[in-house]
Amino acid sequence: MSGNTASPWSAPTASGALDATVRVPGSKSITNRAYVLAALSQGPTLVRAPLDSRDARLMLGALSALGGSWEPSGADVRVQPLRPEGSDEASVVLGNAGTVARFTPALAGLGSRPVLFDGDEAIRRRPIAPLLRALRELGVDIDDEGRGAPPFTVRGHGGIAGGKVELDSSASSQFLSALLLAAPSFDSGVTVRLVGDAPPSEPHIAMTLDLLRRFGAAPERSGPEFHVPATSLACAEYTVEPDLSTAAPFAVAAAVTGGTVRIESWPEHTTQPGAWLRELLAELGQRAELDASGLTITGTGGIPGARLDLHEVGELTPVVAALLCFADGPSVISGVSHLRGHETDRLAALATELSRLGAQVRETEDGLAITPAPLHGGVFHTYDDHRLVMAGAVLGLRVPGVAVENPATVGKTFPGFTGAWQAMLG
Template sequence: MAGNTANTWSAPVASGPLEAGVRVPGSKSITNRAYVLAALSAEPTLVRRPLDSRDARLMLGALAALGATTEPGGENVLVRPMAPSGTDPVSVALGNAGTVARFTPALAGLGSRPVLFDGDEAIRRRPIAPLLRALTELGADIDDGGRGAPPFTVRGHGGIAGGKVELDSRASSQFLSALLLAGPSFGSGVTVRLIGGAPPSEPHIAMTLDLLRRFGAAPERSGTEFHVPPARLSCPDYTVEPDLSTAAPFVVAAAVAGGRVRLEGWPEETTQPGDWLRGLLTELGQGVELDAGGLTVTGTGSIPGARLDLHEVGELTPVVAAMLCFAEGPSVISGVAHLRGHETDRLAALATELSGLGAGVTETEDGLEITPAPLHGGVFHTYEDHRLVMAAAVLGLRVPGVLVENPATVGKTFPGFTGAWGAMLA
């Protein structure tokens, strides 16, 4: 039976094949992009079913500091656009939210006041220097003390000129998305040419382009060059899809424990990287059925080993790695070196914690090698990383005694995760 102490959660064990229905909250990635575009729009936007979590609240707080206003109402949030609000200095609290740290500095450059950006120690270690350099070249006034990391100050001068810029976005596709989202509000728009190699997570780039179009912008792409002309943004009503990456542990639960799990509201068409799981589970021999109401996964009781390049869907790595600890043969995950710059070094954390419970997991330069072995209970440290809480929950389905340290960190994307997980097993 699952239980909680002040700092740990006992991940519940499945007593038999699952038979459950789950609805996860709104997508964090879509929510925060929609909030940014709503703040830049010419009229208010009603954002329906957005995620309510730590990162989403940090984004709303940042936008409020920059002159936008928000009015929660039931499941929805009304966002009123940024408006001139004086010249006195303000601060933006980043916490450990990468989308807030990367998407909002450009907005500060559109205002007329100094804005100090700072957050947790972890956010000070996450990469952002290439984005700050690009914004400076486009006309923003940024003082980072030469650190290329928070804390930094953006001094607003009433606008950003925009134009052409080269960007190394290999560490995070959010650098590119940040420029594209703000581009319609730059004086001459923005043209970004990627250098140094492909950024990770192509689906998130497609998501950004899709939301720009929904809000009335006209982004263009030609290979590694992106152009967003100036535009008057408007989207009076926007509905956020369920978060398919947050759904990942529930999707793989049927494969690990057997039985059937239905994910309500899974979209038939989406740009979210989590949709890749449908193809993966099919390849692994599980039953997968998508209809107008959602996705149903039926476990077959066995999982083969696999070689997976997760470069485009790296955020799924913790949950996928946990699932592969129960495979019938060795597995290799590659293409995810960029995960070393997320909430923690996810590759090192996964290798340490999965191995600590008996799995044979070793780091490679850009991924993990996983050799299944008998697993046992113990403390699973989460390093203030929400995805590691989800990975530990997957392990607990078949391993008694998995004690998840600091489960509250999952509130970054799904505050009700442990309750929903327990309800799935009830």
Template sequence: MSGNTWTAPTAPGPLDASVRVPGSKSITNRAFVLAALSAAPTLVRRPLDSRDARLMQGALTALGGGVERRGDDVLVSPLAPEGTEPASVVLGNAGTVARFTPALAGLGSRPVLFDGDEAIRRRPIAPLLRALRDLGLDVEDEGRGAPPFTVRGHGGIAGGKVELDSSASSQFLSALLLAAPAFESGVTVRLVGDAPPSEPHIAMTLDLLRRFGAAPERSGVEFHVPATALSCPEYEVEPDLSTAAPFVAAAAVAGGTVRVEGWPQHTTQPGDWLRSLLTELGQRVELDETGLTVTGTGEVRAARLDLHEVGELTPVVAAMLCFGDGPSVISGVAHLRGHETDRLAALATELSALGAGVTETADGLAITPAPLHGGVFHTYEDHRLVMAAAVLGLRVPGVEVEDPETVGKTFPEFTATWQALLG
């Protein structure tokens, strides 16, 4: 690593490696929220320790909760949202913190300011703020529909029925469902507009609610979570399968075998879809009780892929398809324009700059493989773009990855683990 760039290493030959990735960001931050709403402390085992996870811990502390690090685990104590003095929640560029914590501020009576990095001010949140207003919270955003905004509660949230447009992010829906057990009468959310992206993340939210003792119900586009006293003395977080994406992609691109330790045999994580994807792209995939083993050929089949439900995998999948045996198309991911950056524009720009033929479509990318060359790969403060660049570097010497530290959002040790993967 030099200056503010990292030279992505090339693979010396077929791989033979085993890796363990950190805990799931999506599960970690959902578990932290539910633990803070529980009646007694919860020991969250093996959670992700990254910028996003620490921002969530900081948010819960600011809102009156308690967070205590215990080795690899975190003890979360219930919220006690007392007092009237103003508070502030630092969002960074963490979508889960920006979406999941404003409702919690409504459980108290003091004004809470939410703000973060410049990038978070560009990420959609207006439909969620509208729903919170409909549920009785005072939300002041000067018409921006984005941070910075201030939430003031009235000592609790009555709950009840609310309509929500969650088409830009499934996190809007998850935010209301996660907080609902603490509402006086729970919540019934009726979705309007287009279907939310990433159905697996909605399933994950419902699964965690059940693990903590809630009884969520779903009927088509209507969701109901009754008021409940939550309890879960211990909860263990699964490895992050989306963060595992570049490692299993490495087996396909460089050839050889990569084993991801601890891959769950049953999970709601969208990243589990990688198993069927890699099989479709011509790789051998084996799952047993100890983990997932991917054996690659170094050859990648072209494909037409609808990634609507697994959009966060798009950067790594796009990088992998640049080595395909023909043109490929990724569709169903228009919502990625509102992620950490406009991921579609960023991928089209950066992959094309290194020689690939990548163009944006209305809802995805068209990828035509071509000879690639080295150069600077800009990452736009987006952790998944660092991972995509690393995959390119396996076969393309001289890929200079800008601002590699941004991967600290989900995996602070990524570059060191990647180097170890290549021996």
């Protein structure tokens, strides 16, 4: 539990079938990858329609601390290349942003001064040790006093040798993405051979490779091995797609209420894991139609129980679990043991909070077993996790009296979420 003392948010209940059009903000995953690559480029990059949220601002703050600069340009952001100068110690504030904690230490190794990395208490519990080991093998000087976690200090020596390294990325695909994103600036690029279990969220790996190509790199992949040669990056403009994972609660709202929700600007082709929502909703008997204006979801009045392997789309688990509490029969979510190392232990949190409101939910070795039962109102604790706020909102559509704790934590990915949710309900 977060221990937040702010008043909880009374999640609104739908009075009938929805008929709404929604626009969601830019993708956090794409925004922060684009910012990193822009900072490593030879010239400025105009990042169009980026997400403006806590995680995105933390990334911009990290780049500023590392010798970069940026300026707003309307709804866009112009990012200048890193110019890491000076020898005085700098500090990078991580908050609880996994992308900042994992993507920026390598950038500090390109400079010539010590940089301290630390953030919220929660970030100290999130996995990062395999990445720190790999960075050391590639030539980065890191002092973590044996913790394998923040706080740690990167002592820059003016560059990173790079080369070949083995990496266990089974706890997070961000470990792999961190090495690949920085590799064009390493003296010898990087060749990463994955060991251990396959990384979760394959779409996020594809996203990293796609952005590298957009910025002029030439990544190669052969089975468990990835190679990114050293090269100069450049991209004058890059436009960020809407965040399809943030769209998830709005998409499933149509199924929960039996109404229609249109999500504007849904891309026809994308690497985002949230794109799987179309397939999921169709599998659950809902109608999901994509055209030039976006995705239209129409609920059909019933939700069947399902067995879902969410290994590649784990971040959708909180919202999907809330949806399945309204199913006609039992469901099982599998393949998401890695969620125990996210903003909180999401599996324990979901089992606790969904059960607290009346559902029968238990943890399994790698997921959740959900048996629907009559739900009732009460406090839905969110553990400083933005996706749990969204799950609580979904429950509130059909359950009066759901009080969602600490709604402001949703600012990690969508600061205007509660207002947009209320607007969807009219």
